[in-house]
Amino acid sequence: MMRGNRTLTPPPMPNPVGTALGPHSAMPDSPTRQRGISGSMLMEGLGSAAAALALVWIAFSLAGIVAPFGMLVAWFCLFFAIYGTLCWRLHGVLIAKDRMATLGIWSGAIVAMFALGAVLYYVFIRGVSAVFEDFPHFLTADMTQLGGASKITDLGVGAAIVGTVEQVGIATIITVPLGIMTATYLVGSNGPFARTVSAVVDAMTGAPAIIAGLFVYLLWVVPHKESGKSGLAAALALAVMMLPIVTRAAQEVVAIVPGSLREAALALGAPEWRVLVRVVLPTARAGLMTAVILGVARIAGETAPVLFNAGGFEAYNWNPFSGQQDDLPFRIYENIFQPGAVIQQSAWGTSFVLVCVVLILFLIARALGKSTPGRRRFVPWARIRNRTTEVEA
Amino acid sequence: MTTLAAPPIPPVAPLVDDTPIVINRAVTRADKVFRLALGSSSLVVLAILAGVVVFLAAYGWQALKVGGIHFITDPTWSPDSGHFGAMSLLVGSVAIAVVAVIIATPVSLSAALMINEYSPVRLRGVLTGAVDCLATVPSIVYGFWGLALVSNLQAAPAKWLVTHFAFVPFFRTPTSGEYVQSIFACGLISAVTIIPIITSVSREVMSQTPRDACEAALGLGGTRWGMVTDVILPFSRNGIVGAVLLGFGRGIGETMVVVLILSKANRMTSAILGPNGLGSIAKQITEDFPTGTPMDKSALILLGLVLFVTVLLVNIGARAIVNRGQKAG
Numbered sequence: 200m201m202r203g204n205r206t207l208t209p210p211p212m213p214n215p216v217g218t219a220l221g222p223h224s225a226m227p228d229s230p231t232r233q234r235g236i237s238g239s240m241l242m243e244g245l246g247s248a249a250a251a252l253a254l255v256w257i258a259f260s261l262a263g264i265v266a267p268f269g270m271l272v273a274w275f276c277l278f279f280a281i282y283g284t285l286c287w288r289l290h291g292v293l294i295a296k297d298r299m300a301t302l303g304i305w306s307g308a309i310v311a312m313f314a315l316g317a318v319l320y321y322v323f324i325r326g327v328s329a330v331f332e333d334f335p336h337f338l339t340a341d342m343t344q345l346g347g348a349s350k351i352t353d354l355g356v357g358a359a360i361v362g363t364v365e366q367v368g369i370a371t372i373i374t375v376p377l378g379i380m381t382a383t384y385l386v387g388s389n390g391p392f393a394r395t396v397s398a399v400v401d402a403m404t405g406a407p408a409i410i411a412g413l414f415v416y417l418l419w420v421v422p423h424k425e426s427g428k429s430g431l432a433a434a435l436a437l438a439v440m441m442l443p444i445v446t447r448a449a450q451e452v453v454a455i456v457p458g459s460l461r462e463a464a465l466a467l468g469a470p471e472w473r474v475l476v477r478v479v480l481p482t483a484r485a486g487l488m489t490a491v492i493l494g495v496a497r498i499a500g501e502t503a504p505v506l507f508n509a510g511g512f513e514a515y516n517w518n519p520f521s522g523q524q525d526d527l528p529f530r531i532y533e534n535i536f537q538p539g540a541v542i543q544q545s546a547w548g549t550s551f552v553l554v555c556v557v558l559i560l561f562l563i564a565r566a567l568g569k570s571t572p573g574r575r576r577f578v579p580w581a582r583i584r585n586r587t588t589e590v591e592a
Numbered sequence: 593m594t595t596l597a598a599p600p601i602p603p604v605a606p607l608v609d610d611t612p613i614v615i616n617r618a619v620t621r622a623d624k625v626f627r628l629a630l631g632s633s634s635l636v637v638l639a640i641l642a643g644v645v646v647f648l649a650a651y652g653w654q655a656l657k658v659g660g661i662h663f664i665t666d667p668t669w670s671p672d673s674g675h676f677g678a679m680s681l682l683v684g685s686v687a688i689a690v691v692a693v694i695i696a697t698p699v700s701l702s703a704a705l706m707i708n709e710y711s712p713v714r715l716r717g718v719l720t721g722a723v724d725c726l727a728t729v730p731s732i733v734y735g736f737w738g739l740a741l742v743s744n745l746q747a748a749p750a751k752w753l754v755t756h757f758a759f760v761p762f763f764r765t766p767t768s769g770e771y772v773q774s775i776f777a778c779g780l781i782s783a784v785t786i787i788p789i790i791t792s793v794s795r796e797v798m799s800q801t802p803r804d805a806c807e808a809a810l811g812l813g814g815t816r817w818g819m820v821t822d823v824i825l826p827f828s829r830n831g832i833v834g835a836v837l838l839g840f841g842r843g844i845g846e847t848m849v850v851v852l853i854l855s856k857a858n859r860m861t862s863a864i865l866g867p868n869g870l871g872s873i874a875k876q877i878t879e880d881f882p883t884g885t886p887m888d889k890s891a892l893i894l895l896g897l898v899l900f901v902t903v904l905l906v907n908i909g910a911r912a913i914v915n916r917g918q919k920a921g
Contacts, residue, residue: 268749297815304710307702308719311791314784315726318737325740380633387630396634399641402907405789405838407845408731409874410644410900413881413893417647439640446637459610472626493728500730503847506878528732535736535852550733561728565721 691779
């Protein structure tokens with residue numbers, strides 16, 4: 200039966216950590232496919248676009264309507280129709296359908312990209328003047344000067360930055376060990392309990408943010424009366440939001456640690472906790488860091504959980520455990536509804552700072568996510584770690 | 593004449609190279625503690641879930657006792673004076689999610705197909721990153737952007753719809769003359785916040801389509817769109833439905849966008865293109881809770897419980913559908 204030589208090929212390396220983040224994994228036998236646009240396709244497309252534009256232009260001029268958005272929509276619909284008809288007459292119905300679908304899919308993707316670009320651009324345009332009016336001042340000052348007559352150079356988000364860093368930090372410290380341990384448990388066992396927990400984690404990932412805030416308000420702030428509103432309460436609410444996110448992401452990362460590694464360690468007689476600490480976690484480190492940083496980025500901008508719990512405080516409060524505290528999303532929410540162009544401008548400035556923080560975290564997470572498991576790019580202390588491991592071994 | 597009989601297949605399990613055998617070795621004390629720690633850490637998530645339900649139910653009980661059936665029947669919302677009409681809030685939350693899903697689904701599925709099938713290889717990473725980035729931008733920033741820019745931009749098309757399509761019950765405005773602060777505007781902005789979730793889940797499911805079947809479809813002379821409609825979409829139908837449901841759940845619970853954009857009102861109406869129509873649970877909680885009387889708070893907490901349980905059930909259902917789809921494939 201065992202004729203023929205079986206070559207032992209190594210199992211394919213499970214590619215990217217957090218497949219959702221990494222680049223599209225190339226199939227081992229990806230087929231060649233004609234891509235690119237031929238000259239005739241280009242001509243047909245451009246011709247239809249120009250024809251549609253001309254028609255729309257004439258129609259809107261004749262009707263005397265000035266509506267740029269309406270013109271855009273009308274142009275696109277007309278372009279779609281003309282191009283479809285053209286392809287149908289020239290190439291038949293199948294090709295026409297294919298071309299129109301391609302057009303539709305490109306447009307849909309472009310709409311999504313456009314939305315992202317539009318929001319980032321708008322926040323940048325509106326916020327940059329507040330931040331760079333008197334450059335580092337906006338990042339270090341607090342909001343004690345807030346009022347109808349205040350200038351933008353009086354205001355700042357320093358206190359809010361301190362609050363955000365402390366609250367998100369506490370939430371991270373609480374959730375990361377819990378999340379990773381839960382994830383390890385869920386990967387390791389498949390009983391009804393683990394399945395229930397897994398389902399609950401999934402469901403909680405999309406739970407309404409305001410409920411987390413309400414829950415911690417009832418749990419923490421109500422028993423402690425007004426003094427309960429603090430950075431810690433806000434951090435707890437953020438932790439409620441963050442735990443499912445970190446757990447879910449860590450679960451995916453821990454699950455792709457090769458079983459052979461784990462089994463090799465167990466076969467050598469290592470106890471389970473050592474396998475986790477010395478084999479599973481180091482292997483999954485890049486992925487885990489991606490998961491954690493993404494969780495932090497998602498949580499740093501959450502407003503609803505902190506609304507009832509942080510309290511909001513214009514001046515610096517370095518102590519998250521007592522006294523009300525500001526943070527970035529809370530400050531945006533507070534300033535949006537106050538009258539006055541300057542306060543609005545400060546809200547845009549705060550939004551700009553928040554978006555920058557979140558995007559920087561996101562980019563770090565993506566850079567980490569690109570490194571494969573076991574390989575330790577972007578980890579400066581990796582070499583020291585390696586050496587100590589060898590010595591201990 | 594001898595027939596070449598195939599060698600009998602041994603009745604044991606098929607040859608599998610690397611299934612570890614299970615060894616029942618003694619578990620050390622450290623490992624017992626370790627297992628206990630892992631198990632109890634996963635209890636925390638369950639404890640949070642139970643805590644949310646218990647706390648909200650305990651504090652909402654007072655309102656439920658007084659309000660009872662009036663939560664659905666009463667037209668006005670003013671718990672302090674004994675009016676518990678929450679129907680328009682419930683309907684409003686769902687309506688926002690429906691509008692958001694209707695807008696987001698085509699865009700998301702296009703983006704998912706684009707990333708998986710249509711895009712040039714070099715663009716894939718960029719597109720994936722951009723979709724993830726959409727998920728990272730805080731929802732208060734979307735809300736602020738929507739308040740300052742988009743809700744004004746959508747006013748003109750909304751006016752056009754009201755003028756020309758008022759025979760459709762939805763395309764009306766509750767108060768004449770204004771087209772901002774509407775359910776539609778909220779849905780439009782919320783759509784941006786749920787695009788990433790629908791895209792990433794449906795993309796994941798679509799990418800599990802057996803590549804052979806796709807290549808076979810192309811090899812038989814099908815067009816790329818033919819491959820999509822006849823292979824990819826049938827295969828990932830469940831997953832797409834689940835993804836859309838997940839987006840729907842997210843849309844119901846969307847808080848900051850709605851708080852910033854929607855007008856504060858609650859009136860039962862089918863008109864979604866203007867202010868002073870349907871309300872929203874999340875907005876009502878956010879704005880009334882800090883200053884409310886004990887009865888107000890209790891009623892709002894009860895609404896919060898309803899919102900939480902609804903979203904939870906939608907999410908569990910959606911995940912179940914996605915997972916079933918993946919197993920069936």
